[in-house]
Amino acid sequence: MMIKDDTDLWWKRGVIYQIYPRSFMDTNHDGIGDLKGIISKLDYLNDGTTNSLGVDAIWVSPIYKSPMKDFGYDISDYRDIDPIFGDMADFKMLIKEAHKRNIRVIMDLVVNHTSDKHPWFMESKKSKDNPKRDWYIWHGRRPNNWVAVFELRNAWWHDKDTGEYYLGTFTKHQPELNWRNSEVKKAIFNMIEYWLDLGVDGFRMDVINYLIKDDLLRNNPWKLSFNPIDVQEHIYDRNRPETHDICKEIRKITDKYEDRMLVGEIYTNSVKEAVAYHGTGNDELHLAFNFSFLFQNWSARGFYQNIKEYYNSLPKDAWPNFTLSNHDQPRHHYRYRAGKNTDARARVAAAMLMTLRGTPFIYYGEEIGMTNGKIIRKAIQDPLGKRGWPFIKGRDAERTPMQWDDTLNAGFSDTSTWLPVNQDYREKNVANQLKQEGSLINFYKRLIWLRKGSNALSVGSIEFLEKAPEQVLFYWRKYEHEQVIVILNFSDQHQILDGSLIGRVQIILGTHRWSGEEITLTAANKFKIYPYEVLLINPA
Numbered sequence: 355m356m357i358k359d360d361t362d363l364w365w366k367r368g369v370i371y372q373i374y375p376r377s378f379m380d381t382n383h384d385g386i387g388d389l390k391g392i393i394s395k396l397d398y399l400n401d402g403t404t405n406s407l408g409v410d411a412i413w414v415s416p417i418y419k420s421p422m423k424d425f426g427y428d429i430s431d432y433r434d435i436d437p438i439f440g441d442m443a444d445f446k447m448l449i450k451e452a453h454k455r456n457i458r459v460i461m462d463l464v465v466n467h468t469s470d471k472h473p474w475f476m477e478s479k480k481s482k483d484n485p486k487r488d489w490y491i492w493h494g495r496r497p498n499n500w501v502a503v504f505e506l507r508n509a510w511w512h513d514k515d516t517g518e519y520y521l522g523t524f525t526k527h528q529p530e531l532n533w534r535n536s537e538v539k540k541a542i543f544n545m546i547e548y549w550l551d552l553g554v555d556g557f558r559m560d561v562i563n564y565l566i567k568d569d570l571l572r573n574n575p576w577k578l579s580f581n582p583i584d585v586q587e588h589i590y591d592r593n594r595p596e597t598h599d600i601c602k603e604i605r606k607i608t609d610k611y612e613d614r615m616l617v618g619e620i621y622t623n624s625v626k627e628a629v630a631y632h633g634t635g636n637d638e639l640h641l642a643f644n645f646s647f648l649f650q651n652w653s654a655r656g657f658y659q660n661i662k663e664y665y666n667s668l669p670k671d672a673w674p675n676f677t678l679s680n681h682d683q684p685r686h687h688y689r690y691r692a693g694k695n696t697d698a699r700a701r702v703a704a705a706m707l708m709t710l711r712g713t714p715f716i717y718y719g720e721e722i723g724m725t726n727g728k729i730i731r732k733a734i735q736d737p738l739g740k741r742g743w744p745f746i747k748g749r750d751a752e753r754t755p756m757q758w759d760d761t762l763n764a765g766f767s768d769t770s771t772w773l774p775v776n777q778d779y780r781e782k783n784v785a786n787q788l789k790q791e792g793s794l795i796n797f798y799k800r801l802i803w804l805r806k807g808s809n810a811l812s813v814g815s816i817e818f819l820e821k822a823p824e825q826v827l828f829y830w831r832k833y834e835h836e837q838v839i840v841i842l843n844f845s846d847q848h849q850i851l852d853g854s855l856i857g858r859v860q861i862i863l864g865t866h867r868w869s870g871e872e873i874t875l876t877a878a879n880k881f882k883i884y885p886y887e888v889l890l891i892n893p894a
Contacts, residue, residue, distance in 0.1 A: 362813040364458060365556070365615040365640060366673055368410030369708070369802050371399060371716045374681050375417055375439055376425060377755045378718055380767035382440075387755075387766070389417065389440035393451050398784070400455050407721060407795075408802040411458035413558050413617075415681060417445070418464075421471050423527040424504070424737055426462075427560065428469035432545045449553045458555035460615070465542050466564045467528040474541075475529050482516055489538050491521040491530050497571040500591050502526070503583045504738045509591075523564065523591060525737055533565045533600060546607055556608070556615035559639070562601065563620045563631065566594040582745065583738075593627055601631060601638040617641035617675070625667045632672035641675045641713060648683045652690045652699065654825045654844035658818065661710065665816075674712030678703055679720055685752050688726040695846055697723060698886035701797055701865055702842050705888040706827065708801040709840045711816040719756050721798040722787050727754035727776045735773060759785035797865075804863055804890070809833035823849045826883065838862065841889040851881040858894040865889075 379391025392414070400406045416426030417439045426436070435445050452459050468475055477486040493510065494517075502509040502523055510519040511526040521530040531538050546557070568590035575587045601618070608614040618639040620628040631642040646660050668674060678686040690699045700723050707714045718724075729750045734740055739748020750773055757779040758765030764779035776782075787793035805811045814833035822828035825845035831838045839859070843849050861871040866884045872894050875881055883889065 363615075364410060364613065365617075365713060367806070367812040368458070369408065369714050369716060369805065370411045370413055370460065371407070371409040371718065372413045372415070372680060373718050374415045374753050376772060377753050377766070379756065379758070380769075380771075383767070383769050384438070385767050385769050385771040386438055388438065389435070389444040389448050393444075393448055396451055396455055396457060400457050402455065404799065404803050407799055408806060409457065409716065410806075411460055411555065412452065413460040413715070414462065416462040416464055416560075421469055421527070423469070424525060425735070427464050427524070428467075428471075428528050429464055430469040430471040430473075432542075433548055446552065453553065458615075459553075460556045460558055460617070461549060461554050462560055463546070463557035464560040465531065466561050467522065467524065467530045470522075470527045470529055478529075479513055479515060479520070482518065488535050489532055491532050491567060492516075492518050493521075493571070494518050498590070499573045499576075499586070501574075501583075501586055504741060506582050506741055521567070530567070531565075534569070534596075539600070539603070543603070543607055546604065550608065550611050550614060555613070556617065556640075559604075559616060559618040561621060562618040562639070563593045563597055563622065563627075564591070565600055566596040567591055568594060582742065588622075593622065598631070598633065598638060602633060605633070605638055615640045617643060619643050621645070625664055629664075629667050629669060629672060632669050634669070636669075636671045641673060643677070643715075644675050644712075645677070645683075647676060647678050647686075648680070652692075652844065654822075654827050654842070657706065657844075658827060662818075665711075674710070675715065676707055676710055676712050677715035677717070678707055679717040679752065680715075681717070681753055682749055683752065684726050685717070685720070685724060687720070687723045688751075691725070692846075695886060697794060698865075699844075700794055701888055702844060702886055704794070704798055704801060705840070705890070706842055708798075708805050709811055709829075709831065709838070709890065711814065711831065714805075716798075717752075721795045722757060722782055722784055723794045724754070724757060724776065724782070725778070726751035727774060729754075729774065733774055757783040759783050800863055808836065808838060810836040810838045814838075819854060822854070823851070825849060826851070828854065837892050839889075839891045841883060841887070841891070843883045843885060843887045846885045848885060849883040851883060853877050855881060859891045860894040862890040862892055863888070864891075 375387050378387040379395055380387050381390040399409050417435055418429045419431035419434045419436045420426045420429050435441055474486055474489050478490045496510040500509040504525045509523045511522050512519055522528050572590045574590055577587050579585050616639045618631050620631050620642050622628050628642050631639050650660050687700050736748030736750045754773050755766035755771050755775050760780040763771050764775045787795040810831040810833040814831045817830045819828035826849050827842040829840050855875045858874050861867050865888045
């Protein structure tokens with residue numbers, strides 16, 4: 355399998371770091387992270403030297419004004435910052451300080467729904483003939499079987515004042531906008547331009563494939579599932595063909611600005627459905643999130659098949675991306691835990707993420723191996739967890755406070771925190787790992803800075819050795835005369851590469867060998883790969 359080189363832009367070469375702002379750094383002593391907290395850690399993220407992590411952009415989860423029924427994904431004012439996080443002056447300072455360090459800033463764009471406290475909805479529900487009535491989706495009865503995924507019940511909510519029902523496919527506090535209404539589109543498009551004018555470098559577009567609903571409001575087919583939030587085939591409430599037209603319109607807006615980027619959350623089980631949001635001729639989203647690794651078991655062959663399907667499904671000129679963790683799914687350090695080998699697996703996963711062809715997304719704390727926290731029932735904050743306990747415990751476990759050091763509350767806050775800090779913070783934290791040469795965070799730093807300095811690793815072609823051992827991923831990254839060979843052992847056993855490499859090679863980076871070491875390989879000798887070894891080499 356061969357993927358050819360493509361044009362290079364910051365969002366192709368760069369490493370993007372997701373910040374869940376409630377949990378990153380608290381500076382105003384309320385136990386909740388804030389914008390000044392993010393600003394205080396920008397040098398940690400990238401100060402221009404290899405002493406820092408070296409990321410090129412931050413994606414900040416929602417910080418708009420909100421009642422926080424779904425922690426910012428229920429927006430009551432699209433043009434203001436919630437006081438929990440700070441104010442517009444703080445946001446402008448974040449843009450200024452981030453750009454000073456060549457860090458791009460990506461905001462969340464949540465436009466499938468608003469809060470039920472948004473002025474638009476407050477107007478819409480006043481009467482059936484209110485000018486904003488049609489800004490939301492109303493019906494005289496419950497017209498279908500669509501499910502509210504965070505409430506685990508029918509998605510149509512009764513309004514006692516007008517006697518009708520409005521649609522809310524997440525919670526009753528998140529009424530759905532009617533994207534068939536031209537005034538809604540105009541208002542949202544103006545809002546997008548407002549943030550772009552302020553210097554935002556792009557948007558992560560929340561559930562972008564949900565925007566358009568079936569015009570006939572037909573029932574979704576039921577399906578057998580042990581997961582109560584996945585009991586329907588979402589034919590009529592997601593991925594409607596008209597959604598692509600909206601994506602094209604938003605792309606045209608961002609294309610009027612220099613060097614901006616759109617990445618879409620396309621939540622679907624179909625890779626082909628997700629990559630379709632790149633459009634035809636790259637006229638929709640710049641990136642469509644690839645979530646396949648979030649559900650991939652630990653297996654070299656499994657990852658290979660996953661990667662192969664994804665690359666082969668991408669439209670021409672579309673750019674790949676990969677992520678191992680995010681705010682909605684269990685952290686990969688937790689998913690791939692294997693006792694004493696957990697950190698070794700984390701290094702293999704990190705090396706894969708940073709050396710595949712495509713933009714890597716890192717979730718805060720991933721670089722120190724943060725795991726899922728233990729959240730008791732009375733500490734649950736997530737509406738999904740509150741509703742679904744004990745079968746669905748929600749998403750709080752992957753949103754616990756960042757572990758900066760071994761002081762009170764892991765250095766995140768000097769007061770009681772909105773979610774409990776993970777119990778392992780005294781040993782597992784940024785300050786401790788920065789002092790340890792062989793720590794996970796220092797491994798991430800080396801990988802990121804190596805990638806930044808390598809055309810082959812950032813924008814080069816990729817070619818896999820199809821006949822690698824079952825538990826080994828083996829691939830070449832190439833750009834003009836530069837070549838990097840990546841070998842990743844996913845097993846706790848030695849693996850033999852018999853005749854796969856011939857000649858003199860030099861170690862660029864590895865977990866078991868010295869950087870700069872040279873090895874001569876012949877057709878007769880057998881090259882032994884150590885358990886969970888990461889090996890990046892090039893011809894000497």
